[in-house]
Amino acid sequence: MGRMPCCEKVGLKKGPWTPDEDKKLLHYVRMHGHGNWRSVPAKAGLQRCGKSCRLRWINYLKPGIKRGNFSAEEDRIIIQLHALLGNRWSIIAAHLPQRTDNEIKNYWNTNIKKRLIRMGLDPITHKTIKKNTFEPFGGGHDNPKDSINICHEAQWESARLEAEARGSMLQIGSSNLSGLILRKIPTEPYLSSHSVSTEHNTVYNMYALVLAPNHDFRSSVSTLIIPTLPAVSNTAQITNKESSLSYQSDNSIMGASGQSQKVMEGWVSNLQDDDIMVAVEAFRTEGSESIEELFNESTSI
């Protein structure tokens, strides 16, 4: 048995909204709030599905929505967040309060994605796809704005690769815990032939980024638990500075016990959107300025 339709579709109008319909919906929501979207069309006098009304309100009518071209800064934020989060448009949109997830999604699909492909980067993984045909940065882009954006994209790509490199260092540690991390967050294509979900990539990269010595997350609200790393020689440079994140300081985690597995599994599975938001915001606002520094530091080790 299939799912019941969200509403009775017979007689309902579809397609583009007319100014009159917009006016009705706007007036109704301003007067009464939307409450139950399903009941909105009837109350507002619209021959529309409640879902359609909701979409129209969120993507078009809601006050404060910014329309028009995306700025270079918005570009940068979208690319950064997409590298971290994948196609989680609603979370990305939350960092651009005046933009809707639909608009960002469209912009990504019609603009940024193509630019990344032109650069020779996979828009899903943000990795280089074809080295032989790699187009030099700036090459073939006459528009100065493109060049700016490419710089941002290249900067972010550097940071992302660095994050992965740090993740690899964990594995070099050869502890059961780091092995567990890489099993649970199986994103390193050089280590595994498994197909990798964007979400796991996200977690993996975030984990690596959180471990970056230059990143001192100051959020005091996150419930994100980062276990203390095993004190292996190759990760000696990865130290836990004073941080407001809830670090797990119990050294018993260093053992290869089932308990440590549970801690890690719990950490990964309990990672909520809020946690991601907090971590991303911390990274974006405090870490992104030091991407170059972060990268330089690691290469000088």
Add this chain to the structure above:
DNA sequence: AAGGTGTGCAACCGCGCATTC
């Protein structure tokens, strides 16, 4: 000018999750 093709965007659709009963 007309037809074909490409592009961008608004809107729809189906699914998953949370909540309610």
Add this chain to the structure above:
DNA sequence: AGAATGCGCGGTTGCACACCT
């Protein structure tokens, strides 16, 4: 406990417009 319901999300579609031949 599980069915019904509502909401939100991400993928996809279709239309309008721009550009090209």
